[in-house]
Amino acid sequence: MNKSVLLAAVIAAAALTACGKKEEPVPTVVTPAPVVVTPAAPAATPAAPASDATGTMAPSSSASSALDAANAATQAARDAASAPK
Secondary structure, three states: OHHHHHHHHHHHHHHHHHHOOOOOOOOOOOOOOOOOOOOOOOOOOOOOOOEOOOOOEOOOHHHHHHHHHHHHHHHHHHHHHHOOO
16 A cells, blocks of 8 residues: 555656646747838830730740740640540
């Protein structure tokens, strides 16, 4: 019986010390607000962009080649998906 009383006392002491622990608060990190830089106004107004007969803007050569590459990739993906397995 002495061992069971001793064991119960050790368990009770461990439970009481576990309940009394305090957790460390998480340190808060303060970041400064981002700095917004506005570009200076241009000195001259740019020329009007080229447009076709429908009034939509014509894509530049680099945009046109990027669009062509994207369309080719899309078509290749469709072909690969519809190919028999």
